């Protein structure tokens with residue numbers, strides 16, 4: 001598990017609108033990479049191209065390449081459903097399936113991928129995924145209760161357990177803590193730190209302290225003006241980005257001079 005991603009000359013469009021231009025970067029395996037930058041610069045858009053969720057939007061398309069350990073995710077023969085199984089995603093608002101129990105929520109993706117599991121294999125995967133998401137001890141006595149009955153932070157960890165259950169290589173997180181209180185946020189941050197020993201993790205965050213706390217590498221995105229495409233200004237080791245960035249725009253942003 002855990003793969004490297006190489007993005008090469010990626011241009012991203014919504015119909016005629018050129019949203020992000022010419023992104024090239026490497027995302028290292030077993031590490032956390034954070035995307036930061038002002039609103040509208042394309043952080044979430046870039047994130048969604050890493051598991052081909054972008055193209056689900058009518059008219060949306062990309063040019064360029066996204067390679068996962070040298071396999072082009074946009075090659076003709078690549079099945080986007082398979083890509084999304086290998087590259088899982090966690091969203092801003094926890095989104096457990098409201099009518100499903102905790103158990104069903106965790107195993108939902110596995111059933112969708114039409115894997116038939118024995119009861120004991122399903123139980124094992126359930127426990128392993130919930131433990132991986134640091135939720136097992138809190139829910140082990142109520143696995144058949146609705147997932148929607150958990151607190152916001154627990155629901156987000158349930159969504160992470162659901163993502164882990166299909167055994168992905170990469171986990172994408174789009175502002176996973178923005179709907180959570182500070183205690184739940186810390187729980188998710190601790191979890192992100194643990195997840196990187198098994199997965200490649202990419203997180204979009206508005207919170208620069210969070211990027212500094214959880215990530216090994218940080219990419220700063222920016223756009224020159226409204227209506228212009230966003231671009232990756234620089235990507236480097238997180239301590240370097242926050243203490244001695246190479247570009248003035250990055251320094252202005254992290255020192256709060258704009259954004």
Ligand SMILES: Nc1ncnc2c1ncn2[C@@H]1O[C@H](COP(=O)(O)OP(=O)(O)OP(=O)(O)O)[C@@H](O)[C@H]1O
Pocket residue numbers: 014017019037038039040041042043044045046057206230
């Ligand atoms: N579904 C869509 N259809 C058309 N344009 C879109 C769509 N989603 C995003 N955009 C546009 O693409 C650009 C980048 O948006 P994106 O949401 O990726 O930025 P962001 O950096 O993640 O912003 P934020 O920090 O506010 O979430 C913006 O101009 C946005 O309006």
